[in-house]
Amino acid sequence: MNKNYVNLDVNPCKMCMPMGGSLAFKGIENSMILMHGSQGCSTYIRRHIATHYNEPIDIASTSLSENGTIYGGAKNLKHGIMNVMESYSPKVIGVLTTCLAETIGEDIRGIIEEFKQKKDISCLDIIPVSTPGYGASHFEGYYHTIRNIISFYNEKQAIPNEKINIIVSNITSADIREIKRIIELFQVEYVLIPDTSETLDAPYKENFTKIPDGGTSIEDIKQMSGAKATIELSVLIDDIYSPGKYLEDLHQVPLYQCPIPIGMKNVDSFIKALCTITGREIPVSLVEERGRMLDAIVDSHKYNGEGRAAIYGDPEIVYAVTTLCNENGIKPMIVASGSKSYKIRDLLKLNESVVIPDTDFETIHKYVKELKPNLLIGNSEGKFIKEKEGTDLVRIGFPIHDHIGAQRKLYVGYNGSLRFLDEITNTLLDIKHHGYRERLYNEFYVNKGGNKNAQL
Amino acid sequence: MKKSVEAYTLEDRKKHIVVKEKNKEQGIKCDQHSISGAVSQRACVYCGARVVLNPITDAVHIIHGPIGCSSYTWDIRGSLSSDSEMYRNSFSTDLQERDIIFGGEKKLAGAIDEIVESMSPQTIFVYSTCVVGVIGDDLDAVCKQAEKKYNIRVIPVKSSGFAGSKKDGYQAACNAIISLMDDKEYKIDIKDHRTLNYLGDFNLAGEVWILNNYFKEIGVNMITGVTGDSTIEKLKKAQNASFNIVQCAGSSIYLAKMMEERFKIPYEQVSFFGIQDTANSLLNVARLTGDKKIIRDTEVFIKQKKADIASILQKYKEKCAGKKVAIYVGGGFKAISLIKQFNELGMTTVMVGTQTGRQEEYDTIKELAEEGTVILDDTNPTELQKFIKEKGADLLVGGVKERPLAYKLGIAFIDHNHERKLPLLGFEGAVNFAKEVDLTVNSPVWNLVREG
Incomplete structure (x- = not known):
């Protein structure tokens, strides 16, 4: 059983499709999002993203009311596009549907076509993406939206070019900056999508602009179908949602799917893909970084050997973190995700762990009580379990609402993996150091060695 | 000023914005469905x-x-x-x-x-x-x-x-x-004149508890907060109150009206934000009991409480006075309280808006506001940004979504939302509020920001 209840999800470990769609569009240059649905969807999603990134998150809504629901929301959608154009002058408007728009059967493509015929919007692209909240989770919504953005600009094949496509998972802005740095070491041109390195971690400027600088440019996206290869940092997404698969199937762009480069093996496979595609040797500085990581994991292996982790969150992150834990002797006791990525079981092949896709926090909590891990690794939604069970939480993923700086934490590459591993190791060390005098005193002096269950 | 309203605002939005002019009838368009594409800050x-x-x-x-x-x-x-x-x-x-x-x-x-x-x-x-x-x-x-x-x-x-x-x-x-x-089993025959329910408070950061401590001090019994720290059992007993008081009118006045109709429980609006409002509201509660001893005890209690915090508040006032404030909150009643509360600290409100304020609340806001204050209904980031800059606000008070905007604009921010972990209600809350204002307005980081 994946969940404690059959008909209920108690304390969700997933979000809705439009959330994934919003996160994807936030990495597109000069873009705005218009959510076709009731006012709450955009507001809740804005709050959820803004608290994680500490950045203003503007997402417009067509604010469907009862009238719109009964008679159709075409008028709202067209009016919304006009107002967004006037207030934000974006180059791209991503129109995401919601539960409501999908259930009443809104034909957003048709409405947008109609709108385009009547108004002159030659310098604006309107990209419709169908993201019903009940369709799948934010995880699928994210890739599905990137796929739609790419297909919007690549119906015809572009002129073949030497660029590499990099499709990233929902990782931090700092991670994206690191991935760019690594690729640049190979002295190769690339298109990275969605690029939230600046948009969701914008520097303070004297003149604030409502649409942040940065993001993947349309010009770049248009070249993706002519690229030399695609590296997709995903091994769990279904083919129907995969942007890389689209480029491979339709435009014969060779696809390399790698896990998020967290953990030595995962970074290795990312670097290997880059070597294969570019035909270049591993840059010296990366060899050094790898060596430094290897040196460090040897230093800390005994501390890590006492780690017993419950890992949860987005499937791709969970997969990468589990690999990192495995290679360092941290036992993954519970590997959980709210999305339905059952593939993770086949890929991880963990016989002694509880691997549960399509689950909720109530169920994760039950296993935490039962298996007593000494670490939680995941987003801040695990705070509930942390609070109740007193288990330490090492944060990674989205959302992180109870700490600041989530967007500038580095997890990928040899440098990022090591920083993250150090964070895990130090948490274990803190647990060990905290109260060991008292523990040993109680065990051997008071109980005279009688307490057989004593452990870290 | 008028010119700027024209320049920055969507056509549909213009009637939702008023710049206060004295001795002039100025209605504001409010209580409307949000405009598509306007990036309203409202939920559903x-x-x-x-x-x-x-x-x-x-x-x-x-x-x-x-x-x-x-x-x-x-x-x-x-x-x-x-x-x-x-x-x-x-x-x-x-x-x-x-x-x-x-x-x-x-x-x-x-x-x-x-x-x-x-x-x-x-x-x-x-x-x-x-x-x-x-x-x-x-x-x-x-x-x-x-x-x-x-x-x-x-x-x-x-x-x-x-x-x-x-x-x-x-x-x-x-x-x-x-x-x-409507549970007959819980109905008692004779009501105690000192018994009340406290509506429209959700016990954020223990605020219902703070109020309940006051009630105990002055000799009033609270059956339950509605709905802060309530249970089903307590809510069933709420029908036995002699009167109701309502803090957040936007959310709970409707319930107060229904309780008056069904259980003959009269109600009064109160506000425990800020010292003056807290004092007035406590006196109001005492008067509603019709009990002379309670009224006398309340007067003494208020005097004591005010004296307890006077010097610390004065200290904060000296540090914060003269700063300009922009307010954007959910309900009208909260906005009104905030204007008064900032006045207590010697601060001027230059922009004030609400998500769901009612016409009569906007009338009060207009009355309280200084000449030239921008009043906004169901506003959006574009308007917030423009008016904050134009009016030279030093501080924004608002919800979670507005916080990063304030910081990007290089101004201070006060969390006055449902996520708060610091009580802002009553006398203790007034001190916390002043402390919070001082913490953000007088932070040394603004020096770095200004130096660029």
Whole structure:
């Protein structure tokens, strides 16, 4: 059983499709999002993203009311596009549907076509993406939206070019900056999508602009179908949602799917893909970084050997973190995700762990009580379990609402993996150091060695 | 100033903005549905219902719909409990595509069965979301059947997101609460004149507790906060109060009116934000008891409390006076209290807006506001940015979504929202509020920001 209840999800470990769609569009240059649905969807999603990134998150809504629901929301959608154009002058408007728009059967493509015929919007692209909240989770919504953005600009094949496509998972802005740095070491041109390195971690400027600088440019996206290869940092997404698969199937762009480069093996496979595609040797500085990581994991292996982790969150992150834990002797006791990525079981092949896709926090909590891990690794939604069970939480993923700086934490590459591993190791060390005098005193002096269950 | 309203504002929005001019009749367009594409800061009907009902600590709150509505509202508010922690869970029927096609009634009934079996709750609230309103699930029927089957209360809350505004959600919640109170078993014959309910407070950061301590000091009995730190049992007893007081009018005045009609309980609006409002409201409570001793005790209590905090407040006032404030909050009553509270600290409000303020509240705001103050209804980031800059505000007070905007604009920010972890109510709250203002307005980081 994946969940404690059959008909209920108690304390969700997933979000809705439009959330994934919003996160994807936030990495597109000069873009705005218009959510076709009731006012709450955009507001809740804005709050959820803004608290994680500490950045203003503007997402417009067509604010469907009862009238719109009964008679159709075409008028709202067209009016919304006009107002967004006037207030934000974006180059791209991503129109995401919601539960409501999908259930009443809104034909957003048709409405947008109609709108385009009547108004002159030659310098604006309107990209419709169908993201019903009940369709799948934010995880699928994210890739599905990137796929739609790419297909919007690549119906015809572009002129073949030497660029590499990099499709990233929902990782931090700092991670994206690191991935760019690594690729640049190979002295190769690339298109990275969605690029939230600046948009969701914008520097303070004297003149604030409502649409942040940065993001993947349309010009770049248009070249993706002519690229030399695609590296997709995903091994769990279904083919129907995969942007890389689209480029491979339709435009014969060779696809390399790698896990998020967290953990030595995962970074290795990312670097290997880059070597294969570019035909270049591993840059010296990366060899050094790898060596430094290897040196460090040897230093800390005994501390890590006492780690017993419950890992949860987005499937791709969970997969990468589990690999990192495995290679360092941290036992993954519970590997959980709210999305339905059952593939993770086949890929991880963990016989002694509880691997549960399509689950909720109530169920994760039950296993935490039962298996007593000494670490939680995941987003801040695990705070509930942390609070109740007193288990330490090492944060990674989205959302992180109870700490600041989530967007500038580095997890990928040899440098990022090591920083993250150090964070895990130090948490274990803190647990060990905290109260060991008292523990040993109680065990051997008071109980005279009688307490057989004593452990870290 | 007028010119700028023209330049920065969508045509549809212009009537929602007023720049105060003395001796001039100035109505503001409010209480309207949000404009498509305007990037309103408002939420939806479901949000309104959840805000009001969720603090009922021992109830099970089931959100009947797809997952998002449940994810984004799981334990995000600062309502505290002295008893059960049930309300901190988020139960969702997590509707999938097949449920949208074939209907979600069976799943909901199954969900209730499972919850009753595992947790045996006394009361379950079932919130409807957007899709449920469209696919036509008969929530009433499912809930009624479950009530019969288990002999507990299963209360449908009609909160489909599109079916109105946050205010309609408040009403749906109030309807659900009053349906609990109609329990004859809990009715007593003779009411105590010193007994009240405290409506429209959600016990954020323990604010109901602070108030209850005051009530005890002055000799008044609170049956329950509604809904802060309430339980089903307490709410059923609420019908026995001699009078009600209402803090957050936007969410709870409707309930007060229904209780007056049904149980003949009169009500009065109060506000415990700021020293003056707190003092006035406490005196008001004392007068409502009609008890001379209580009135005298309250006067003494207020005097003492004011004296206790006078010197510390004076210290903060000296540090904060002269700063200019922009306010953007949910309800009108809160905005009014805030203007007064900033005045107490010697600060001037230059911009003030609300998500769902009512016409009469805007009238009061206009009366309190200085000449040239910008008054906004259901505004958006574009307007906030322009008016904050133009009016030279040093500080914004608002919700979570507005915080990063203030910081990007290089101004201070006060969290005055449902997530707060610091009580801002009553005398203690007034000190916290001043401290919070000082903490942000006088932070040394602004020197670095200004130096660039």
